[in-house]
Amino acid sequence: MSDVLLDVRDLERHFEGLAAVDGISFTVGRGEVVSIIGPNGSGKTTTLNLVTGALRPNGGTIALDGERIDRADSAKIAEHGIARTFQNGRVFATLSVADNIEVGLHSTLRANRPFRRLSNLFLLRWVPLLAELYIAIVGTPASRREQRRIDEVIAAEIDRFEARLGPRRDDPAYSLSYANRRRTEIARALALDPKLLVLDEPTAGMNQSETAEVLQQLLELKAAGQTILLVEHKLDLVMTVSDRVIVMDGGRIIAQGRPEEVRRDTAVVEAYLGR
Ligand code: ADP
Numbered sequence: 021m022s023d024v025l026l027d028v029r030d031l032e033r034h035f036e037g038l039a040a041v042d043g044i045s046f047t048v049g050r051g052e053v054v055s056i057i058g059p060n061g062s063g064k065t066t067t068l069n070l071v072t073g074a075l076r077p078n079g080g081t082i083a084l085d086g087e088r089i090d091r092a093d094s095a096k097i098a099e100h101g102i103a104r105t106f107q108n109g110r111v112f113a114t115l116s117v118a119d120n121i122e123v124g125l126h127s128t129l130r131a132n133r134p135f136r137r138l139s140n141l142f143l144l145r146w147v148p149l150l151a152e153l154y155i156a157i158v159g160t161p162a163s164r165r166e167q168r169r170i171d172e173v174i175a176a177e178i179d180r181f182e183a184r185l186g187p188r189r190d191d192p193a194y195s196l197s198y199a200n201r202r203r204t205e206i207a208r209a210l211a212l213d214p215k216l217l218v219l220d221e222p223t224a225g226m227n228q229s230e231t232a233e234v235l236q237q238l239l240e241l242k243a244a245g246q247t248i249l250l251v252e253h254k255l256d257l258v259m260t261v262s263d264r265v266i267v268m269d270g271g272r273i274i275a276q277g278r279p280e281e282v283r284r285d286t287a288v289v290e291a292y293l294g295r
Contacts, residue, residue, distance in 0.1 A: 022086060025050045025247050026071065026216055031080035033066055040066040042271035043080065048216065048249055053242050055250040055258045058268035064251045065107060067268070068220050071249065072104045073097035085215065101215030107224060107251075109202045113194040117185050117204050120193055121174045124208040177207040180237075199230045206237070210246075217241070218249045223257060235261060259283065 026048040033041040041063045048054045056064045069075040071082055073094035082090040089097050103124070111120050178185050181203045193201055202222065209217060222238075223231040231254060238261045241248065252258050258265060259279040267275040267288050275285045282288055 023049050025052075025085060026249065027081075027083040027086075028067075028071065029081045031067070031070060031082065032078045033063075033070055033075060034078050039271045041070065041077075044268070044271075044273045045080075046266055046273065046276060048247060049263075051245045051247055052263045053238070053248045053250065053261055054264045054266060055252055055262040056266045056268060057252070057255065057258055058274075062268040063271040064268055065220060066271075068104065068218055068249070068251055072102055072218055098212070101212075102218060103209035103212045103214035103216075104218035105202070105205045105209050105220060105222060107220040109198070109205050109224075111193040111201050111204050111208075114192055116190045116192055117196070117200075117207075118174050118178065118189050120204050121177050121208045121211050122170060125170050125173060125211055173211045173213075177211045180210070181207055199226055202226070210241075216247050216249060220251050221253060222250070223252065223254055231257060 024047045028047070029045045031041055031044050032039065044063075044067065046054070056067060058064055066075065070077050070090075073089065073092055073096065077090055080090070081088060084097075084100050084102065087100065089100055089102075092100070112123060115123065178189055184200055184203055185207065188196060188200060193204060196204065202225075206219070206222065209219075223234045226234065235257050238248065238250075238257075242261060250258070250262070262279055264276060265279050265282040266273055267282060267285070275282055275288045277285070
């Protein structure tokens with residue numbers, strides 16, 4: 021088994037003549053935490069969208085565990101083992117914390133069942149009411165064993181965020197604080213036990229103590245061997261948690277290396293850090 025989990029080569033994506041991602045290559049090793057930093061508009065989110073199948077590349081290849089995924093849609097890529105969270109935090113507002121976590125599980129555990137297309141549709145369109153219907157209809161005929169496993173995973177994920185999510189287990193997501201909604205989203209992604217966890221600005225909109233909590237959780241995940249691809253603006257967090265940092269500017273990678281190497285890179289200092 022190769023040490024490289026994610027292998028991105030010469031990746032390109034254009035938007036009406038603008039090269040948002042302009043021929044980038046990088047790898048993420050098994051168990052590594054790799055962060056992408058760079059100024060606004062440098063192509064970070066587009067890169068995550070390409071890796072997770074939300075966007076199709078105009079050129080280049082993406083392989084996960086040696087298998088090409090650059091032509092697969094996001095549902096297929098989720099099945100391959102990539103789970104993500106979004107910059108603005110996406111949860112089903114009317115579903116409880118526990119049900120939000122369960123929605124993600126149904127999409128993969130039932131991957132080969134007739135309801136699969138239906139569940140993909142929900143995940144892509146994020147229609148909370150339909151998702152509730154899905155839980156009501158599709159959730160009931162689950163085999164006992166499968167349901168037990170789902171319940172165990174939900175309990176384990178809520179345990180992970182026990183102090184915060186434990187008391188809110190059955191509360192609808194709309195009643196949660198912003199930080200708890202984001203925790204719920206991370207719990208939903210982790211419930212899938214992904215090979216690669218992709219996080220788009222997990223601390224955006226969080227205060228200092230909430231950010232410190234996320235850092236702690238990331239360090240715990242890292243210690244447990246979770247592979248993570250992270251886009252994050254808070255440099256202290258990035259430099260603390262990352263094994264390697266990729267610096268983007270204008271759709272290209274202008275530097276990559278260990279945090280201390282990137283800090284010292286003059287091109288990075290000039291283009292991005294500004295100090
Ligand atoms: P970052 O995440 O680093 O802020 P993005 O990947 O969001 O950067 O954007 C990179 C560039 O691509 C920006 O110039 C942005 O305006 C452009 N872009 C991103 N998504 C789209 C889109 N769907 N349509 C047109 N332009 C886009």
